[in-house]
Amino acid sequence: METTGDAEISRRGIIVGGAAVAALSAVPDVQAATQAAGTQPAPSLMKVSLQVNGKRRDLQVDTRTTLLDALRENLHLTGTKKGCDHGQCGACTVLVDGQRINSCLTLAVMHEGDKIVTIEGLGTPDKLHPMQAAFIKHDGYQCGYCTPGQICSAVAVLDEIKAGTPSHVSASLTDKPAITADEMRERMSGNICRCGAYSNIIEAMNEVAEARA
Numbered sequence: 124m125e126t127t128g129d130a131e132i133s134r135r136g137i138i139v140g141g142a143a144v145a146a147l148s149a150v151p152d153v154q155a156a157t158q159a160a161g162t163q164p165a166p167s168l169m170k171v172s173l174q175v176n177g178k179r180r181d182l183q184v185d186t187r188t189t190l191l192d193a194l195r196e197n198l199h200l201t202g203t204k205k206g207c208d209h210g211q212c213g214a215c216t217v218l219v220d221g222q223r224i225n226s227c228l229t230l231a232v233m234h235e236g237d238k239i240v241t242i243e244g245l246g247t248p249d250k251l252h253p254m255q256a257a258f259i260k261h262d263g264y265q266c267g268y269c270t271p272g273q274i275c276s277a278v279a280v281l282d283e284i285k286a287g288t289p290s291h292v293s294a295s296l297t298d299k300p301a302i303t304a305d306e307m308r309e310r311m312s313g314n315i316c317r318c319g320a321y322s323n324i325i326e327a328m329n330e331v332a333e334a335r336a
């Protein structure tokens with residue numbers, strides 16, 4: 124029995140000893156990581172000049188700053204929303220040189236001299252952009268979080284159709300696409316609305332498209 128007890132103690136001792144060795148061997152790694160963190164080089168900064176909503180904005184940003192963060196944190200244009208920060212929800216959509224992009228997927232320093240339009244630049248409460256007015260009229264939002272991105276995207280979608288850019292549901296790659304609900308739905312599919320205001324958004328877009336026709 125004693126032998127068994129000794130054997131048990133011995134096994135326990137091995138396990139405890141093994142854990143201690145593992146813990147001790149991890150210490151140098153932790154120290155190395157901590158030391159490395161303390162000696163990290165300062166972030167590299169770069170100047171960039173953007174044309175935002177018609178005004179030149181000169182910034183000095185960490186080169187890793189996304190366009191979304193530059194707009195929200197450096198320029199305090201918080202109309203553009205951060206949903207996923209991974210290019211999956213469309214909440215951060217802005218117009219760059221007339222084309223919509225997910226501003227979370229691009230770096231601010233890549234846009235030297237670019238013309239950027241955010242929801243604040245499309246219209247003002249006193250002078251709404253027709254798409255903003257149509258979203259209000261047709262209840263194209265509930266919580267409103269996705270709405271700035273939806274509106275920027277919707278404006279660009281009508282321009283894309285007008286320019287003849289085909290989509291996945293266009294019947295032809297060469298003929299000009301028609302402004303149909305299917306075309307609009309397909310092109311807006313990158314803008315997610317967790318409130319589910321989709322049908323009202325299409326109604327709003329339809330009204331603007333008809334007014335333009």
Ligand code: FES
Nearest residue numbers: 207208210213227
């Ligand atoms: S925050 Fe950019 S796509 Fe979601």
Ligand code: FES
Nearest residue numbers: 265267316317318
């Ligand atoms: S209105 Fe709430 S997420 Fe679209």
